[in-house]
Amino acid sequence: MTYTSHTDAERREMLETIGLEKIEDLFADIPKKMRASALELDGPLSETEVRREFARIADGNCDMTCSLFLGAGSYHHFIPAALSHLVMRSEFYTAYTPYQAEASQGMLQSIYEYQSMMCELTGMDVSNASMYDGATALYEAAIMAMRCARKRTRIIVDECINPLYRNVLATYAGNLDLELVHVPAKDGHTDVEAIAATLDDKTAAVLVSNPNFFGVVQDFSELAGKVHEYKALLVMSVNPVALGALKTPGEMGADIVTGEAQPFRSPMFFGGPYIGFMTTREKYVRKMPGRIISETVDEDGERGFVMTLQTREQHIRREKATSNICTNQGLLSLTVAVYLSLIGRDGFTALAEQNISKAAYAKKALTKVEGVSLKWKSPAFNEFVLSLPQDAEKVIENLTAEEKIVGGLPLKRYYEGMDNDVLVCVTEMNTREQIDEYAAALGRLI
Amino acid sequence: MTYTSHTDAERREMLETIGLEKIEDLFADIPKKMRASALELDGPLSETEVRREFARIADGNCDMTCSLFLGAGSYHHFIPAALSHLVMRSEFYTAYTPYQAEASQGMLQSIYEYQSMMCELTGMDVSNASMYDGATALYEAAIMAMRCARKRTRIIVDECINPLYRNVLATYAGNLDLELVHVPAKDGHTDVEAIAATLDDKTAAVLVSNPNFFGVVQDFSELAGKVHEYKALLVMSVNPVALGALKTPGEMGADIVTGEAQPFRSPMFFGGPYIGFMTTREKYVRKMPGRIISETVDEDGERGFVMTLQTREQHIRREKATSNICTNQGLLSLTVAVYLSLIGRDGFTALAEQNISKAAYAKKALTKVEGVSLKWKSPAFNEFVLSLPQDAEKVIENLTAEEKIVGGLPLKRYYEGMDNDVLVCVTEMNTREQIDEYAAALGRLI
């Protein structure tokens, strides 16, 4: 059989050892009437047939020569060649969660390095080992904030946050004693005053994003002050690539920082696996969900790494745990550490700068097209909203079909009154040529 | 810079240690008039630009949906998915020749396993670690035979041997006191009687192939007897895939067996790297070229592996060495061992059978086409010669251009009087559907 080893003779011998006659006897505890009849499944296929089948299936996808200006939470970035070589070392990827620390120093040290780098980027003291993705990390941050700010049940949600994230918040929030209060955006940025006016004694946290869904970056220092006056927490969801240029959430006064670190490894993989991250201030660490790695020593006093503060976690604390998370996105923490090490400090800074530069160039090129304008002029990172003179969905559709340009995300589906608007993303992977072609094509289509 | 590490400050410090002022001083020994001016080269390119450039270059190649009936020394076979994963373990592929045995047990044991398997397949006692490719291995075998049968300088070459191999023999042979005597094929197989009649006291070796260039398999037991009567050596170049079905060269009485083990790993890679192999009888081992691994023990008596009989080799023996070979195709020996282990004993037998079966089916299907016939009916492996009713080059060209079928190798360029003949190869990778389409397309084109 495909991946099993025993020959018929071996199976017989082993059954004999157990004292059984036939394989079916192993399943005697299953009541007769519950026995399954033969499953109807495709296969078995040989490796060759599988390859052919998936080549056929993959033909149904975009052929990758499309030029891509789509972001909205998933980003096309450069992946160094050494990355997958290292991550695919089988000692890493075929291991389980590092329960046996002595046999898992590779993974544990890598995650410790990941934690250190994420703290450094966000300006915080502690990072956990990972969350499922950006949206679930934000939700976990919200309920963590409720544990930090005890007995409070109100969460203020800035509507500049990615609507896909907000939809996810809504899914989970309905199950708990928790009220989500949405505050509308104002000209593409967070309405700090409106949020301030919404704060009260029941408020556990204010959730904002930076850059926000429209690509806009904002200084939340003032907001942080107000939030802290109410003894609530400021939770900031960030695109970590922007942190190569942006003042750290820590400096702005955030208490919990979350986000999606997919841009640090990049295969977009139709939406996953990605990696949610979470960092916070040391005083909140015992309220934090997920695994945390700590330095320690072995019996000889040599440095080593272990999982720590496990009394927060489900396998010890069960229903009193800070989260139900168990398997997280471990391999992607390693990936982030490797990625950041490979591009290095200066590469990281240059990366943010390249994204800003490309977006700046694209803004100029695209708004030269008659009738096309920037929706807002606010400082932005690698995304911006473009207003077209007509229904954006139609234009973007034609652009893809006729020019093989995926021009961005039409916003009609996500915000009212934005029928002509499209969210455009430009990264270091978009060449000047692609941008110029985009502008030219837009000119032809409008 | 791309792969160097030092910062400018470090370079300065290091120069200071050496007692120099500037980098150029390191090159002071180069006479001024020999100094190079700046090189004119493309680049430097970033990884992203390199990827784009090679994607463009690769566009100039066949798009891989072609169906391929081309063999003639390079074969399209199944490659198990686990293979490249294992071979690309960097401990293997970034190592040098295992000069330091204690730090190279992985490679040494793998090659020892390779040697063991190649001996088993060919029915011989000793295998070396690898030669450059099938053609050079055959030449090395010829001159090895001259060392074994001292003072003899005649090598009889069967014209059923791949003409590409024979061209290579000719290149090298001209440099030594060595006469190549060619014996023409007879109806697509080796003319044993003609060879027997050519044997004399000057003959060092007779070179035959099995299956031969036309795909024909032959029992050389009788020839071996005759060759040995003249105290010459029988050298047999084999396609090792056929050894899943074919009587071993050892049983047939061959003294040296060589061949191309590319079919055991398969990327055709436009002709290389491939791997020549060579096995022989123990009595000839000291005449053998190339590296040989032996079992031994360490100081605690534990088994280990080392390179042995190095006194045959150039780094010890210099101009008296059995060959000039140094770097060989080491990683591919490992690859062969992994490949044979993955498909296993029964898989190997089934592989040969599948090739025979597919070729049988293809012969039937293709000769149903009006005017198309088998050139010879001799027992064959996975290749056969098809006679078309018109110039084969033209037909094959049209087949490729119009139907995306690479139908085989027209033989006009290689043998006189075979203008209408084409060498067709069918392996386990050709589906029945492909074969049927080939027949149908041939029908349309003729």
Add this chain to the structure above:
Amino acid sequence: MKLILEKSKPGRKGVGLPKLDVPRVSAKKAWPKELVRSHQPKLPQLAENDVVRHYTNLSRRNYGVDQGFYPLGSCTMKYNPKINEEIAANCGFGALHPLMPEYLAQGALEVMFRLEKALCEISGFKHATLQPAAGAHGELTGIMLIKAYHRYHGKTNKNVMLVPDSAHGTNPASAVLAGYKIVELPSDDRGNVDIQAFRGALNDDVAGIMLTNPSTLGLLEENITEIANSLHERDALLYYDGANLNAVMGYARPGDMGFDVMHFNLHKTFSTPHGGGGPGSGPVAVNEKLVPFLPVPTVEHRDDHYFLNYDVPMSIGPLMTYYGNFAVMLRALVYILRNGAEGLKRVSEDAVLNANYVMQRLKEVGYTPSFPRRCMHEFVLNNSDKAKKGARTLDISKRLLDFGIHPATMYFPLIVKEAMMIEPTETESRETLDNFIEVMAQINREIDDNLDLLTQAPHNLPVKRLDDVRASREPVFRYKPGQE
């Protein structure tokens, strides 16, 4: 080994970015001053070679399935086929943006559609969502579906979830996140849910039960029919924790056993790698009753076209930003196609065979299974007799490391003292099992002959036994550059 951050040296350059082909615009120029980062983050500065060596050498300080036996109970550490990785890496799915127009993502949608179908066939359910990122996420999803069902039917009183004391910690934790109170049910002396306790706990507030079957003890629940019937009488639902599905494929389907909803762990049963702690994937399958509440988007197929359907009025909503861990699903589908129905049945057969074989032989060499029954794909030893002699399960486990064997799951389930939960999986050869048994026998002898060998183990790993207590008393969460 030093941290990568400790190896860093100012000014060294790593892998270069694509060439900037537009005018450079710095953040300083583009943004107001107060938005701009004041200091470069202290990330590593190293040449590519040094980064490659660092992580290559770190990998050599880690242990994965590719190195040897990994009988970590409840985790199904089977061989991870390389063809899974090849298909995931090479077929171009990596370049597919999740918000791509559907007609350019037909391949990805086909993968999801077919995987859903296959999982439903294997489990006997009607529909499934592939969104959950792991088992625990699947549990939360399933429990939210139960909640949505009861809400829809006006049964808002149902606020209790029954959870056996043998359950995995994620079960109660997930139910709490879905807003339930937990009532824990004890186990009886055959490892079943104590049926008296169950009957006693049953009332109209009970929304459902979360069962693992076979349980975390590796035993099939013998009273499943009564449990299912009496819950269903009260319109309470049964949740199946599919962590142990590897035991019964082709032999029994949770949907046929009376369960209403379950999660799969693709990273266990379906051979996708655990990645040193994820990513996994925890699809949730449901019967008719729960279909209307499934998360959006669902994946549908109509007129030769696959599409994402957001128009599910009673849906609980989306669970993740996009559609879940797609690349993990891809691997699982490859695995299912490689095996087919016959292959999956054989998987469960050999998984159960191996567990029983090892259990029997370990009994012979002096170990004590916690329950006197034939097991399914795993079993739990009770090492309290050894602990009395000074060799705790922890010590035996650390000693196993010296023999190149990954220890079993320790101290779980909680109801077995000095528990050691052994799941060999079906991909292990007879020699591997026999070697494990021999090593265990030797360790048992060492308890009497040389206890120190155990209590001071491991002896030949990159580090000696690590100090967990210190790590929780004085935790160090991050390296601070400049601290050295």
Add this chain to the structure above:
Amino acid sequence: MKLILEKSKPGRKGVGLPKLDVPRVSAKKAWPKELVRSHQPKLPQLAENDVVRHYTNLSRRNYGVDQGFYPLGSCTMKYNPKINEEIAANCGFGALHPLMPEYLAQGALEVMFRLEKALCEISGFKHATLQPAAGAHGELTGIMLIKAYHRYHGKTNKNVMLVPDSAHGTNPASAVLAGYKIVELPSDDRGNVDIQAFRGALNDDVAGIMLTNPSTLGLLEENITEIANSLHERDALLYYDGANLNAVMGYARPGDMGFDVMHFNLHKTFSTPHGGGGPGSGPVAVNEKLVPFLPVPTVEHRDDHYFLNYDVPMSIGPLMTYYGNFAVMLRALVYILRNGAEGLKRVSEDAVLNANYVMQRLKEVGYTPSFPRRCMHEFVLNNSDKAKKGARTLDISKRLLDFGIHPATMYFPLIVKEAMMIEPTETESRETLDNFIEVMAQINREIDDNLDLLTQAPHNLPVKRLDDVRASREPVFRYKPGQE
């Protein structure tokens, strides 16, 4: 570790072949009885998992550049960039049959064409062949070209090849294979060819000289101009062994130094991996004089079309079945493009800088360079003072293994006693070099303090020191199934 063949068990199945979709025809049925193999070959029989583990664990008993410092002199063990491997693996070149019609192989031909051009520019030559599979093969090719040249010009008397005593063993071995007699030239006390001896050896029978420059001592030949001129006066040619090209890129070109022909080692200078002993690639570049004799096919470009040219009337003929180790060429071209002219110059600068730095520091800690000159990219220690104390170069080398450092080349070149030939390469960081120096200093101290540490080294590798003598006295070349 057991051999894979020892782990085999009858009846186990490995990875399956494609499904047979045509009628099965056995060899027995298709062929006469006497052609059919009588017994199945005793190949391993194992499940995929066990094969993967075997070779994964074997790899862990091997040491490569990705693990650490590998200053193996003459071998240029630089970092092998992963982008090289990625391009080789992913761009579809693997599926390209060598006899494909040219118009379907334009990409591959472009790679070859451009690589040839780049190598010519780097070396100062006119044309090159990429066919040779390794350095030694390149030497043989180059010498055959010289022979063809002299034959063409009727100088059939020229049957002597001059080879310095410091030359690599492949040099004389290759010349012999091309039918030459070898006259070995001694070296002088600065590491140059002894110019008196050279002058003495010079006569009309001399076909040429094979020089390595910088030589295997890491030293530039100071009399190159005289050597070149006096040979050329007699129409004898100069062969350049390019193994040490890493020392001079962008600073000097062999073609400008007076050489007529050279080989490159793509697997040294151009970063392609050594693969534990190959495959390499040894292109040969020539000046005008030798162009007419280049092997067929040559790669040409005309009218926007690349093609293989077999129409080279004076060609020595083909060297390999096809066109050489194409996938190695591919990697080398990637490397050259990644670096550009500036990058390659920097490569040589840092290679030479590192060697001189290490040489200087080793001198300071008690080691003796064999020649009192500044070195190029490598240098040779003379450890005879250590050997007198009982620590041979072999012992020092084995001791290095204990520190996770791959030893340098031992006992080569033959003219230096207890030679240890150290080539750090340019991809090593300052820390790596400093660590090596410290370890060497420590080992030097150990010679006095605890000699056994050296003579019994290595201590912590998978095996202790291996018995070479036994292996050559009682060699065992293969495992015989059933022998256990």
